[in-house]
Amino acid sequence: MSGNTGFDELFAEAPLMVILRGLGAERSLELAHKAWDLGITSVELPIQTPADVEALRVVADAGRAQGKAVGAGTVITPEHVRQAKEAGAAFTVSPGYDREIVGASIAAGLPPLPGVATATDVQLALRDGLTWLKAFPASVLGTGWFTAMRGPFPQVRFVATGGMDASNAQPFLDAGVRVVAVGSALADETQVDRLAALLKPAPRPGR
Incomplete structure (x- = not known):
């Protein structure tokens, strides 16, 4: 078993990821293109149904054409790994x-x-050589969890997932989270634009 340092490059461009769950191929592709156009380069599609796998295939094909990484989410069986690979996913979650x-x-x-x-989860993952980890459910864990984990595990890069949206993403980033992943909140059509606004530098005083 080796590590997952590939995420150093996959998540290098923006500290945000959108999770397109159960939206179908057409809607998923539409939102993926919108995210990419706004500078959110990472996209995940959970694969829980055959329709989800087809949506992943469509979005992954489009992502490769633009040099964007598309991952498969809710991967909990070896069959899911196989489906993710065959659909063209770049990573699993x-x-x-x-x-x-x-x-x-x-x-x-x-x-x-x-x-x-938990700290036990993190320690086991580190033993297996993994330095990028998804913290779930992040909104329940709270920002203090990430601050606490930096002490014993300074080398870990966390992706905060679960209950995240444009209104609470910044405090988690300020707490040391490397990437915030937003899923169910995308039912609000303003979310992608509001998330993209977080990528813009704050205005300087007097400007």
């Missing part, structure tokens, strides 16, 4: 830490982003 899924993903050439919620 899981809600929890499962060494079998991590190993299968690495073997398929897909950097894994497993979920953690």
Whole structure:
């Protein structure tokens, strides 16, 4: 088993990711293009149904054409890893830490982003060579969790997922989160624009 430092490059351009869950191919592609156009380069599509897998295939194809990484989410079985690989995903995301899924993903050439919620989870992941981890559910864990984890685990880069939106993303980024991932909040059509606004530098005093 090796690490997941591939996310250093995948998440280098913007500290945000959109999660397009159960939206179908057409709507997912529309929102993915909007996110990319606004500077949000990372997109995840959870794969829980055949329609989700087809949506992933469509968006991943479009992403490759633009040099954008599209990942498969809610990957919890070896079959999901296979489906993600065949659909053209660039990485996998899981809600929890499962060494079998991590190993299968690495073997398929897909950097894994497993979920953690405790110091024990983080320590186990580090033992397996992983430095990028999904903290889930981030809104329940709270910003203080990330501040606390920086002490014993300064080398870990966290992706905050679960209950995140444009209104609470900045405090988590300020707490040391490297990427904020927003999913269900995207039902609000203003979310992508509001998230993209976080990428713009704050105006200087007097401007």
